[in-house]
Amino acid sequence: MIRKLGAMVIDGVWRLGFATRFLFLLLRYSGQSFLRLHLTLREIYFSGVLSLLIILVSGLFVGLVLGLQGYETLQRYGSSEALGVLVALSLTRELGPVVAGLLFASRAGSAVTAEIGLMKTTEQLKAMDMMAVNPIARVAAPRFWGGVISMPILAALFSAMGILGGWLIGVAFIGVDDGAFWSQMQAAVDIRYDIINGVIKSFVFGVAVSLIAVFEGYDCVPTAEGVSRAITRTVVSSALAILALDFVLTSFMFRG
Amino acid sequence: MANSGQEALVDLRQVRFAYGDREILSGIDLTVHRGQVVAIMGGSGCGKTTLLRLIGGQLKASAGNVQVAGQDIGALNTGQLYALRRRMGMLFQFGALFTDMSVFDNVAFPLREHARLPESMLRDLVLMKLQAVGLRGGHALMPTELSGGMARRVALARAIALDPMLIMYDEPFAGLDPISLGVIGQLIRRLNDALGAASIMVTHDVAESLSIVDYVYFVSDGRIVAKGTPEEIRASKDDFVHQFVHAEPDGPVPFHMKAAPIGEMLMGEGAR
Numbered sequence: 001m002i003r004k005l006g007a008m009v010i011d012g013v014w015r016l017g018f019a020t021r022f023l024f025l026l027l028r029y030s031g032q033s034f035l036r037l038h039l040t041l042r043e044i045y046f047s048g049v050l051s052l053l054i055i056l057v058s059g060l061f062v063g064l065v066l067g068l069q070g071y072e073t074l075q076r077y078g079s080s081e082a083l084g085v086l087v088a089l090s091l092t093r094e095l096g097p098v099v100a101g102l103l104f105a106s107r108a109g110s111a112v113t114a115e116i117g118l119m120k121t122t123e124q125l126k127a128m129d130m131m132a133v134n135p136i137a138r139v140a141a142p143r144f145w146g147g148v149i150s151m152p153i154l155a156a157l158f159s160a161m162g163i164l165g166g167w168l169i170g171v172a173f174i175g176v177d178d179g180a181f182w183s184q185m186q187a188a189v190d191i192r193y194d195i196i197n198g199v200i201k202s203f204v205f206g207v208a209v210s211l212i213a214v215f216e217g218y219d220c221v222p223t224a225e226g227v228s229r230a231i232t233r234t235v236v237s238s239a240l241a242i243l244a245l246d247f248v249l250t251s252f253m254f255r256g
Numbered sequence: 257m258a259n260s261g262q263e264a265l266v267d268l269r270q271v272r273f274a275y276g277d278r279e280i281l282s283g284i285d286l287t288v289h290r291g292q293v294v295a296i297m298g299g300s301g302c303g304k305t306t307l308l309r310l311i312g313g314q315l316k317a318s319a320g321n322v323q324v325a326g327q328d329i330g331a332l333n334t335g336q337l338y339a340l341r342r343r344m345g346m347l348f349q350f351g352a353l354f355t356d357m358s359v360f361d362n363v364a365f366p367l368r369e370h371a372r373l374p375e376s377m378l379r380d381l382v383l384m385k386l387q388a389v390g391l392r393g394g395h396a397l398m399p400t401e402l403s404g405g406m407a408r409r410v411a412l413a414r415a416i417a418l419d420p421m422l423i424m425y426d427e428p429f430a431g432l433d434p435i436s437l438g439v440i441g442q443l444i445r446r447l448n449d450a451l452g453a454a455s456i457m458v459t460h461d462v463a464e465s466l467s468i469v470d471y472v473y474f475v476s477d478g479r480i481v482a483k484g485t486p487e488e489i490r491a492s493k494d495d496f497v498h499q500f501v502h503a504e505p506d507g508p509v510p511f512h513m514k515a516a517p518i519g520e521m522l523m524g525e526g527a528r
């Protein structure tokens with residue numbers, strides 16, 4: 001039992017070490033893949049544009065719910081005009097980056113892991129290596145950067161849709177004053193403190209999710225079962241990483 | 257033809273290799289000269305693919321020396337290895353085509369990566385390579401739309417796209433009908449002569465390979481057990497060669513993987 005636990009810990013540390021080494025290689029070969037921008041653009045399309053629909057729809061729904069719940073609570077204290085502030089702050093600071101990150105991991109991260117894992121299983125990566133083309137530069141780096149670039153944009157769109165959802169419920173449906181909704185929001189939301197910090201969060205989540213997705217695919221056991229395990233691990237580790245990093249970042253960023 | 261006085265392009269000296277504790281190759285000596293087509297034969301699982309991987313630098317020998325074009329493969333860094341690999345072509349045993357690219361783009365891949373060519377010239381080159389393997393008509397297909405034998409021929413076209421000096425074929429004849437088999441065999445020979453290259457092919461097709469190659473190595477139990485020109489092989493009295501050439505079930509080549517006696521295993525005791 002204790003031995004098993006020890007083995008698990010050692011295995012975990014090993015993998016963390018491998019992942020770090022992998023990140024170094026990834027960064028080292030990124031220059032090459034940036035020179036050929038179309039590779040990265042293609043991955044931005046695949047992971048970013050194709051996740052767009054789910055991000056927009058989920059953002060809208062989260063905003064609708066925030067509008068309902070927020071109004072419910074705020075009107076008890078007679079400050080329902082602050083609905084705009086509440087919706088905007090919760091989205092830009094927390095929900096935007098976190099929920100968009102979770103969705104991105106399960107939509108795009110898993111797809112990246114599956115694709116790279118399958119390429120490994122069918123010896124495509126080895127064949128590429130044999131043709132003197134570095135698979136980290138040609139396959140992994142563009143997917144990594146595609147994710148890193150898409151993530152903040154997706155999170156911002158998520159927040160924008162959420163605010164729209166809050167407005168729909170609060171202003172168009174319930175009848176909160178339109179002017180108060182927007183002006184209070186403008187007054188209370190600080191560019192640097194709220195928006196930039198939110199963007200930093202989503203960027204960090206983008207790096208984490210993309211690294212996990214690319215690494216798990218690259219590192220998977222080259223069998224059908226190995227690939228499916230790698231996909232599961234991508235989704236689970238990404239979720240844990242996002243929530244843990246969110247806690248750490250929040251405690252540094254928003255200390256009153 | 258054999259040992260045509262040319263320098264050795266590939267030279268293996270006492271090469272050993274093990275996966276973990278299991279020794280696969282235990283002391284291989286093998287030489288391929290420029291201009292030669294060499295066949296490697298041996299039972300399934302005897303380490304032929306492993307041998308090609310050692311020559312291509314994808315695996316490192318645990319002992320001994322692998323030289324390609326005068327360079328010690330084991331001592332090269334990544335950059336040097338890549339420089340050497342640009343002049344090598346490898347047909348993988350299972351094709352290993354890129355599934356997200358069409359047949360055309362698969363063959364164009366090494367050209368696009370390594371040769372800056374205008375698009376029109378690239379197109380002509382790729383179509384010529386596809387023509388050579390009889391698949392020009394299929395250039396727009398995706399790999400999933402190909403049969404096993406077709407995929408292998410596309411992979412072959414990709415392997416020779418950069419006109420390499422050393423071409424390795426891992427079972428080029430598997431899954432081919434007798435007609436394509438003859439054509440591909442001739443193609444391998446002609447290509448080698450036209451490029452002045454050296455070719456190594458792993459194959460089980462004794463009749464076809466004896467008609468095109470210059471030299472044959474037989475591998476068993478991690479060693480070279482027999483070698484010679486096709487004439488020498490046909491005339492050989494060696495038990496091993498005889499069994500292989502005449503496809504006999506009984507002889508020195510075991511069909512079964514090493515295992516505990518079947519009685520023990522079936523009784524449930526021997527299985528570890």
Ligand SMILES: Nc1ncnc2c1ncn2[C@@H]1O[C@H](COP(=O)(O)OP(=O)(O)OP(=O)(O)O)[C@@H](O)[C@H]1O
Pocket residue numbers: 275280299300301302303304305306307349
């Ligand atoms: N990745 C690996 N890990 C451990 N053992 C391996 C691995 N790959 C191959 N082997 C073992 O090495 C031996 C040689 O494998 P190899 O693929 O070189 O055989 P082969 O001669 O090409 O066989 P075939 O004709 O069936 O393709 C086999 O017995 C196999 O069990």
Ligand SMILES: [Mg+2]
Pocket residue numbers: 304305306349426
């Ligand atoms: Mg093999």
